[in-house]
Amino acid sequence: MTPEQLALRDAVRSLLDKHSDVRAAVETPHGYDKDLWARLTEIGVLPIPEQYGGSGATFDETRIALEELGRTLTPAPLLASTIAVQALLATGNDEVCSRLLPRIADGTVATLIWPWNDDPARYVLDGDLAEILLLSDGTDLYEVSRATREHTPTMDPTRRLARVDLTNAEKTKTGPWSSQVRDVALAALSAEQVGAAARALELTVEYTKTRVQFGKPIGSFQALKHRMADLHVLVETARSAALAANDEVSAAVAKVYCSEAFFSVAAEMVQLHGGIAITWEHDAHLYLKRAHGSRQLFGSPQDHIRRLTRFAHR
Structure with a gap:
C-alpha cells in the first residue's frame, strides 16, 4: 500500500x-x-x-x-x-x-x-x-x-x-x-472476508498462548503450530486473491477462495477456542455466522465455480 x-x-x-x-x-x-x-x-x-x-x-x-x-x-x-x-x-x-x-x-x-x-x-x-x-x-x-x-x-x-x-x-x-457492478460487489465482499478471517486468526493465536493444557499453553504444541501456520497461508493467499479481483474471472475466483478461506479459519477458531467459543459472550460464534452468511451472499461458491467452468470452456 x-x-x-x-x-x-x-x-x-x-x-x-x-x-x-x-x-x-x-x-x-x-x-x-x-x-x-x-x-x-x-x-x-x-x-x-x-x-x-x-x-x-x-x-x-x-x-x-x-x-x-x-x-x-x-x-x-x-x-x-x-x-x-x-x-x-x-x-x-x-x-x-x-x-x-x-x-x-x-x-x-x-x-x-x-x-x-x-x-x-x-x-x-x-x-x-x-x-x-x-x-x-x-x-x-x-x-x-x-x-x-x-x-x-x-x-x-x-x-x-x-x-x-x-x-x-x-x-x-x-x-x-x-455487469461490472457484480465484479465490484464480489471484490468488495472478498476484502471484507479477508479482514474478518485475518482477525479471527489473530484472536485464535492470542488465545492459544494463554489456554493451558497438560501444564503448557496449547499454542506451544507442534500440531497446533502447524495448523495455525496453514491458516496464516490461507489468509494471505485469500488477501492476494481479493487484491487481484479486477475483472469477471478474478472477481469470481476471489469470491470462491475468500469464502472458503474465511469459513475454514472461523471453523478452526471455534474448535481451538473450545467450549468458550459457543457461548454468547465470546465473539467466535459471530465470526462463524458471518462466514456462513457471506459465503451465500451474491451467489454461493458453487454458483461461481459453475461460472468459472463456463469461462474455461469458452
Whole structure:
C-alpha cells in the first residue's frame, strides 16, 4: 500500500477500535451506529468522484476500509452503498449522479436490488434502512420509491438484510445496467472476508498462548503450530486473491477462495477456542455466522465455480 493508503487504514482502524461496538449496534433499531457511519464517510471511504461531492477515493481505498470493517464485524452500510455507487456511475447519467451521489457521500444509505439469486428482493443489504433504493432487472437500472420494506432476521446479526416488496413501487429508469457492478460487489465482499478471517486468526493465536493444557499453553504444541501456520497461508493467499479481483474471472475466483478461506479459519477458531467459543459472550460464534452468511451472499461458491467452468470452456 501507498503511504496514503496506510494512513487511511490506520485512521479507520483507530476509529473502529475506539467506537465500534458490534453488540450494541445490532441491538439498535437501525442495526448500525449512525455516528460511526458519519465519521467513516467524513474520512472519505466511499468511491465517489470529487465532481459528485465525494473525496475522490478510488475502489482501492474503499477496499481497505471494508477489510477493516470485516476485522471487527462492524455493522455499517459501506458494502451496500459502494455497490449502489458503482451502479449509478456505470449508467453514465450525469443528472442522476449529480442528484444522488452527493447525498450518499454525505452519509445517506443507498442499496441495490439486483439479480444475484432467484429471489433478489428477499435479501437486500440494508434494504429496510436505505433512503436511496435502486433496482436492476439485468438490463437497466431504476430508482425505486414507495416500496414496502421489512427487516429479514438471519443467523448473522451483524449483517442487515431485508425483504423488499415492489408490487406497488414506482420505478424510474436511470440508465443501463453494467455487469461490472457484480465484479465490484464480489471484490468488495472478498476484502471484507479477508479482514474478518485475518482477525479471527489473530484472536485464535492470542488465545492459544494463554489456554493451558497438560501444564503448557496449547499454542506451544507442534500440531497446533502447524495448523495455525496453514491458516496464516490461507489468509494471505485469500488477501492476494481479493487484491487481484479486477475483472469477471478474478472477481469470481476471489469470491470462491475468500469464502472458503474465511469459513475454514472461523471453523478452526471455534474448535481451538473450545467450549468458550459457543457461548454468547465470546465473539467466535459471530465470526462463524458471518462466514456462513457471506459465503451465500451474491451467489454461493458453487454458483461461481459453475461460472468459472463456463469461462474455461469458452
